[in-house]
Amino acid sequence: MTDTSPSSQTGAGFDWTSDAYRERLRKRRRSELLLRMAGLVSISLAIGFLMLMLGSLATTGYKAFTQTHVTIDVRLDPALVDAEDVAGSNWRRVMQAAVAEMFPGLEDRALRDVRAILSDGATFMVRDRVVADPTLIGSVLTIRVPVSDPFDQLNKGTVDRNTPEANRRVSDAQIAAFDQLVAAGRISTPFNWALFTSADSRFPELAGLKGAFVGTGYLLLVCFAIALPVGIGAAIYLEEFAPKNRISDLIEVNINNLAAVPSVVFGLLALAVFLNWFGLMRGSPLVGGLTLALMSLPTIIIATRASLKAVPPSIREAALGIGASRQQVVFHHVLPLAMPGIMTGTIIAMAQAIGETAPLLLIGMNAFITAAPSTPFESATTLPTQIFIWADSPERGFVSRTSAAILVLLTILVMMNALAIWLRRRFERRW
Amino acid sequence: MKSFQITASVLALAAIAPMAEARDQIRIVGSSTVFPYTQAVAEEFANQGGAAPVVESTGTGGGMQIFCAGVGADHPDITGASRAMKKSEYELCVQNGVTDITEAMIGYDGLAIAISRANETDWDLTLEQVYKALAAKVPVDGQLVDNPYKKWSDIDAALPDTPILAYGPPPTSGTRDAFVELAMHVGCAATDYAKALKEANADDYKKFVEEDCSRMRQDGPFVEAGENDNLIVQRLEADPNAVGIFGYSFLYENLDKLKDVKINGVEANIDTIASFEYPISRPLFIYVKNAHRGVIPGLNEFLATYASEDALGKGGYLEERGLVVLSDEALAAVQDALTKGVNMAAPQK
Known part of the structure; x- marks a missing residue:
């Protein structure tokens, strides 16, 4: 250890007490301080905006949780x-x-x-x-x-x-x-239970989110049922079986690009294909789920490939070594080990799908319906489109109900993300 | 893998879902202005035990596109419109086999020009002043020039010395069409320039009205605020010098925060809108696909609910929602048309 007192530091061929050195040191310390301050300012700005948003939602929305x-x-x-x-x-x-x-x-x-x-x-x-x-x-x-x-x-x-x-x-x-x-x-x-147990109404005091809850549920079910098997299948093929050549490179680039396509494009695609060509029911959770499945596919494929890749090759080699077929290797060893990562990716993709609005507006999921759908084939609304409808209503009571619905949606999103984090913490294995 | 079994069965379920199944809900599309009224009837209908109708706000033009796309369970039964059906739209309908349509005027809607109550001036504008404040090109000293007016006092010294700032609907909105036709065109025709042109050359005049009188200014004072009228209400509260243009029902719901700008000295309220004393008011329509009557369950009953005295009549629940109701004779004619399914004639324009 070097003694830091200035008197003993002159001997090592370097003048620790010179003015030039002190000037440089001061400069370095100042730029470090500046960087820290800039970081602090950015973080407090970000937190400030978040607080502002939550605060304004809470101050207008809390009134909707009670009803006279x-x-x-x-x-x-x-x-x-x-x-x-x-x-x-x-x-x-x-x-x-x-x-x-x-x-x-x-x-x-x-x-x-x-x-x-x-x-x-x-x-x-x-x-x-x-x-x-x-x-x-x-x-x-x-x-x-x-x-x-x-x-x-x-x-x-x-x-x-x-x-x-x-x-x-x-x-x-x-x-x-x-x-x-x-x-x-x-x-x-x-407490305003009607907010959760009634479907939409033109009277704010009677309007609730039940229709939107059921619609969102059906939509997620369809989306999950389609996106998960297709996504996992595609990822397994690309990761475990596909030869590495130009075509598979091209597919990979395209999947990454697909993840960046704006959601409204998927809405237009759904309008043209599912509604006009297949003739499915306008505004039904089935169509919404199919649309959002297309949207979440790239996310799921990318997440699944990443977690398949994270399974060490030694496991595959060991299984192959004792005579397992490649299909057995994938389904008996690799996939179960990759499952926590896949589920985390899927939940995050579903959370994205829950908050999606633009494509659903194009396929007519913003209709006014006073009853919750009983099957995925009936027209319905989802939470974000319900928020959209309420935000556009003239009655004063819908102003606070809009904020309340946003708070409910945010709570669900936080819960889903927490579940994803918990799954990852609980089941993830490090090699 | 239990999850795979579940997904497989759901997939199978999706595959066997009938493609164009018969439906037991009425489907309604169309104007965002007619939307709240149709909503009210739909809820009443559902409360009386009918299957809850699906009411979607697509805008007048968008509604016509979907409505006219064909006959059958895939296509809506009713569309709402904040203007009469155009000839081109009717032709599209006929082309797709939608030939039997009932047209019903359900009432009137006033377009309000509103301002915050925090603004202390007692506003009273003529339509000519509205046109001069908001048009892209205005006549100055006999020449048509880019709109030079920045302040209300530039137009008329008696008006306040505050900047012109108006929030209004975007071009996709039926409200915008109505505003252009009812306010801008009338205000434009009142200018000396237009009068002189009308005398000189009728064709030029027509072209002038259709083109120059219809264009809103793009240089800042007129702001397109999107289809969300609540947003305009919030902006007006924040800026007491700004005016907003929207359907009367939004003014009616926010009378504690906003007041109306009088037009030619006439205040916008239910009475002046119904008597057309207030100059910016327009009729609202619904169009019914008669081929669906008797096929879609409940359609006739729904239309009977719509036509009932409780809904459309004086003191009915649509009046409570801000609709300006029809006179007794007009109402009787509409009730007759709706219940009997009288087909409309092809529109002239």
Whole structure:
């Protein structure tokens, strides 16, 4: 070890105390400091942008995770509810009577204004409850139903009570009636389960992601079922069997290029081939899954080849040495060892597919449907296209629901990536 | 390899899926302006027990392309339009065997020019001023020149001394077509230059209206904001001097943040749009493929729901959504056409 005190450093043929040396040292230290600072600034910028995005999503989106409800008493008068044809009874009249009972002394016009506090879906909720249990007829049903979007916004403070009456969606009389309900303890703000259990609706208070969840699920199933076997097959052939020549080089270059093709191109391809030529159902998860399978194939092939390559040649040679055929080598030894890497690559490809929007818009997966699809052959939406539809809706409630849906999508993506990391940590073998 | 068995069976399932199967859902495409209204009817129909229809917003022109592509379960049953079907589109339909079409005008839509409530001026423009602010070429001293106006006060000293900045729909949008036709063309025709040209040479005048009056300026003050009208609303909030152009329903939903710019002294509201007192209003249509009636289950019932008084009538749920409803006689005619499936005549232009 060199003694660092300046007095003893003059002997080694180098002047450690000279001004020129100190100047150089200062310069080197300064440039290192600059590099560090630049790195720090870049990282904090990146984190800052991420925080900004998450922060703006969270501040607008958190409101959508609760929904204002009102508890109402509905008198199921046998004169109004026909026991023979429960579903076909005049449920609007039943609801009108229920509201009139809650606000006695109001006349027609004012009553209609107050009725607007209840969501349009309330009528159908009461109907469905009675259809499921006709013995309720004749009793008083106490049921908690959502309030309509303007009042949900009022309760959450998005609508300012101080704006002049003409400029807001809710009138002074309606606010008074709403406050009366608050005072009576009928208003509650529970967790918004409808966001996860209902399909799309034109009323924000009733709209949910169920259709998008089911659509995305079917789409991933189709995508996975097609892309995984084809991708693994292609990778095995290229890695284990294909002779190394110009043609296989060309294929390799093309696969790498295919991974960089913009997704909208796949959408146009799907529009021309799957819809116009094969005549598959427009907007169905089947078509969406086929399209995204084309898109994820290169990713899966590249990931699979990399993990096949990582299996040491000694394993192949040992297996061949004791008389295994090449097919046995691949399926008994190489593929099982490469599986964790393949699954990681596949999950990352699926996570990409979940967030894909552009090709799905071209094949009509952005339709408005109030029911979740029951098979992959029916039209459906996916999470990103549902976000697209909500972002374009005029009602105020969809602003927060759009952000909430994005948060849900991001959560799913983070979970899938975490699964990929966990799989890799758990099963990966280093040689 | 269990996963291989699963994938194999799913593959087999995909292979035997019937190619052009019959469907039990109604399919609707078309204008983004008609979309919210059709959405409302579709939801009502589903709530009454029908199979939930599939409603897709493709724009008027895109909807016509898909609608006219043929007859059969692969093709949609209904398309919405924020303008009447063009002659060329009708010919495309006929060429592909779609000959029996019912045309139904469902109501009117106003185009609002809106500005943030933070802007304190009480705005009132004439269409001529709108044209001068937003057109690519305008007449100045008898010459057609590139639009020189940068501020509203350049057009008329009485207008505010703020830069012209308008967010509007892109050319693919039916809203843009309607705005050009209803606002720009009218404003253009009101200029002295156009009047003089009309007297001098009718052909030149026609060409002038079709070309020069239809082009929006590209030098900055007019910004194409994409099909997302919520985006325009957000930009207007951020910049109190900017105006936005969109369907009346977006203004209606955001009246606490935005106010409308009066046109010729007339405010945009449901009454003035229905009476055509407000000059920028247009009819909305749906087109029905009559060959699908009785073939696609529920189509007739859906159309009956659409035509019902609860939907299209005064106080109906479409009016609540911002549709400006038809007069009683016009409504009766539309209900008749929709329920009986009256075929439309070929459009003239």
